[in-house]
Amino acid sequence: MRILLTNDDGIHAEGLVALEKIARVLTDDIWICAPEYEQSGASRALTLSDPIRVRTLDPRRFATTGTPTDCVMLAIHELMGGLKPDLVLSGVNRGANLAEDVTLSGTVAGAIEGMALGVPSIALSATNWPVDDQDIFAPAEHFGPGIVRKLFETGWPAGVIMNVNFPARPIEEIVEVEVTRQTFRDVAVRHAEKRTDLRNQDYYWMGFRQERSKPAAGTDLAAIYEGRISVTPLHIDLTHAETVHRLKSVLGGAPPKA
Numbered sequence: 001m002r003i004l005l006t007n008d009d010g011i012h013a014e015g016l017v018a019l020e021k022i023a024r025v026l027t028d029d030i031w032i033c034a035p036e037y038e039q040s041g042a043s044r045a046l047t048l049s050d051p052i053r054v055r056t057l058d059p060r061r062f063a064t065t066g067t068p069t070d071c072v073m074l075a076i077h078e079l080m081g082g083l084k085p086d087l088v089l090s091g092v093n094r095g096a097n098l099a100e101d102v103t104l105s106g107t108v109a110g111a112i113e114g115m116a117l118g119v120p121s122i123a124l125s126a127t128n129w130p131v132d133d134q135d136i137f138a139p140a141e142h143f144g145p146g147i148v149r150k151l152f153e154t155g156w157p158a159g160v161i162m163n164v165n166f167p168a169r170p171i172e173e174i175v176e177v178e179v180t181r182q183t184f185r186d187v188a189v190r191h192a193e194k195r196t197d198l199r200n201q202d203y204y205w206m207g208f209r210q211e212r213s214k215p216a217a218g219t220d221l222a223a224i225y226e227g228r229i230s231v232t233p234l235h236i237d238l239t240h241a242e243t244v245h246r247l248k249s250v251l252g253g254a255p256p257k258a
Helices: 014-026 066-077 098-102 106-116 137-154 221-224 239-249
Strands: 001-005 029-035 054-058 061-064 087-094 121-126 161-166 177-179 191-196 202-208 229-234
Touching: 001 014, 001 098, 001 137, 014 029, 014 087, 014 121, 014 137, 054 087, 061 066, 066 087, 066 106, 087 106, 087 137, 137 191, 137 229, 161 221, 191 221, 202 229, 221 229
Parallel strands: 001 029, 001 087, 029 061, 087 121, 121 161, 177 229
Antiparallel strands: 054 061, 161 229, 191 202
C-alpha cells in the first residue's frame, strides 16, 4: 500500500508525526507533502496568484508554501514521480473537525483533494484535551491504524471521504467507534476577539468558544461528547434536494417577469 500524508498544521506539526506513526503500522511506502506553515481554516483554498515553492526534505518528504489542497495536487501530479498513492491520509489535526466546521477545515480539504483526484482519502483529527499535559494524539496513534485498515479494506464510494475524530479521553476509556452523520451546532462558537497592539492599533484574533451544543444521537458531535470515536462519510454535493424539488414547480421553464 502506498500512502500519501498531508495536513494543515504544517510540516513540523506534532500531528503529522502521529500520522506517520499510524501509516508506518500499515506500510513502509509513505510519501509526505505538507504546508511549510500552518494553514488551519484554509478549507479548499488553491493558490492561484502566487508561486508555490517546494522544499525537498528527503526524497519522499516535501514542504510547500501552498495550502493542503496544493500539497495533495502537487504530490500526486508532480512530486511522486507518477506513483499514484493508494490512500491519502490528512491530519492528525490538533482539534476536532466536526459539524459545520468541516467546511472550513484544511485537514478535511486535503482529503477532499485526494478524493477529487481519484484516491480514497481519510481525514483524522484529535479533540483537544481539557488539560494541557495530556498527549492529545495518543488515541489517534493507538486506534488509528486499525480504523484506517478496516476502512481501506471495506472501501467506500468514489465521491466520499471519511472524516475520523478521536475524543479527548484516556485510551482505556475509549471503547467504541460510531459511524455518524454530520450535524450543525445550536450555539455560535466562532468569534473574533478584539485586541490592541503596542502601537495602540486595534486588531482581531479569530477563535472558537468552548461551548457545547445539544446534538442528536447518531451525530458526530454527540459521539465525541460521549467519548466515542466518530467516523463520518462526507461528500461535497451541497445541493439541498428538497428545495430543488419544491422550486421546480415555481421557477422552472421561462424566466419570470419582474
